[in-house]
Amino acid sequence: MSIEVISILVLFLSFFILLLLKVPVAYSIGISTTVSLLLNIDKLPGITTIAQRMTTGIDSFALLAIPFFVLAGEIMKRGGIANRLINFAKSLVASLPGGLAYVNILASMLFGAISGSALAATSAIGSIMTDRMEKEGLPRAFSASVNITASTTGLLIPPSNILIVFALASGGSASVAALFIAGYLPGVLLGLALMGYVAFVAIKRDFIKGTRASLSEVLGYFSKAIFSLLLLVVVVGGIVAGIFTATEASVIAVLYAAVLALIYGEVGVKDFPDILLTSAKTTAVVMFLICTSMAMSWLFSFEGIPELMSNFLLGQFSNKFAIFLVINIVLLLVGTFMDMTPAVLIFTPIFLPVVVALGMEPVHFGIVMVLNLCIGLCTPPVGTILFVGSGIANISVTQVVKPLIPFLIIMVIVLLLVTYIPEISMLLPRLFDL
Structure with missing residues (x-):
């Protein structure tokens, strides 16, 4: 040997x-x-x-975006932005059976996208929504399952720290701007798929309906949330238009979030030292993982492992769809015991040459990989979001697992669609010529 x-x-x-x-x-x-x-x-x-x-x-200009997006997310979590997004989401969908479950998913999509953090979305939205959902007759374990899986949509909908990490791991073959814009449709598709399952459960269990908001109420909540929503337009729009880089956009996001939080009055100047300390601790963990x-x-x-893996897969399977399936299975297994950041950095150099040789575009593979690992965040034994979501709901992980399984199946179905229908990921990047 x-x-x-x-x-x-x-x-x-x-x-x-x-x-x-x-x-x-x-x-x-x-x-x-x-x-x-x-x-x-x-x-x-x-x-x-x-x-x-x-x-x-970690000697990369692009990686500077991560500490700033982490800081922006922490400011948003404490600055009253989550409440405004929840109220706006509630005005849109709360009248449906089990309406607060839709609110949770929609609010998680909005807040997760703005903060770029599934963890921030889980804690911010879950801490507000779980008790409200229980009061309207939704089982606590079911509510936790909704919150856990919905929070991952923000890792696909930009700005997303993990997409920046993939851009680094790809060696420049996938740009941050292309990855950001590619994440929109898969992220929205995942959110709609989760809502579809909620609708099925709501009808089957006869969940109660909320009160329908009038047009004036919807517009009122929208006016309160519009400045939070504009952050997405400013950050992603600026990157796609080439006005500034992802790193520069992250600084703008911090300044925007800080000003907004101060205007809302839920964060004062005296709160910023603690916000900075919390963000620094999170950044230190992430950066050490990256190192x-x-x-x-x-x-x-x-050691030549990427070449060995490429030769093995291409030699064992003649059908590219079978190879894509094998890679998905491996990544799903990896996601159950490894955090997203190291998984992306370690396995991108191994699998990217294989899928590119089979005709898959690097940006498409980036979205597939991130969606794979999003599922891993919701599964034991390591699933960070699973444990955080369960803790926020004040129930054990074992209580959450059973109602969580159908949501995970929905996520796997979406993963297969995104894998085998490239247009879901690549339509917008091609449209914007990225």
Whole structure:
């Protein structure tokens, strides 16, 4: 057995063993990468190389957007923006049977898109909506399932931090602007699909209807939410039009959100130190994950793993649709135990050459990969959103799992549609010539 094969086995075995021992993902990635590399080269150059790759891995102008979008999302979560979006969503769909479930999904789509964070959407929308939904007769576990799955739509609808990470991992073959605009239709399709299942359950269980809002009430709530909604137009519109980059857009988002929160009066100047500290902690976690993941990604390239995987898949399967299905299954499994950021950084260099060789565009694959990993956020054992959503609803994960399964099936169906119908992702980028 060659040293390269032994190195690859050590890399994967040590990584999974560390995960089973509940070592944090970033440390598991860093330790397994270092151990594997030391089988090939001496200790001093090996450790120096890992440190260098971790440092250069985050030496990217595009990655500066992440801390600013994290900060903007934190300001929005505390600044009263979620309440205004919920009230606007409620005025549109609350009159339907089980209407607050639709409100949860629509508000999550709007807030998740504006904040760029599924975690922020889960906590902000869930903390407001869960009790309201229970009062209107919706089971608490069902409400939590709605909140958990709906919050992932904001990872597809721009601005989205994970799409920025994919742009970095793709080596420039997929631009941030193209990924942002490509995420709209899949994100909306996912939201509508979840609403479709809610409608089925509402009719079957005879959920009560809310009161219908008058046109003047709808316009009133819209006028209160319009400045929050305009952030999407300013940020995404500016990027697509080429007025500013994604990084510059993230700074504008922070300034816009801060001014809006101060005007709304729900955040004062004295609150900003705590907001900055919370955002810095979140950013530190994300950046450390990126550091170690970029080192592991480099090691994959060093060991020739992308070429091995490409040759294996292309040799085993003659049908590209079968290969796409296999890649989807692998990514779904990866999403159950690995966070999105390291998963994107580690597996993009492995699978991107394969799908490009089969005719799939990098932007299309980016959306497919992110949607795959969105499902992973909602599934045990690692599913971050699953645990946060359950905690906010004050119920156990085991209580949520049963009502959550049909929502996950809906998400998988949407994933297959997005995978095998490229136009869902690529229509808008082609229309805007991105």
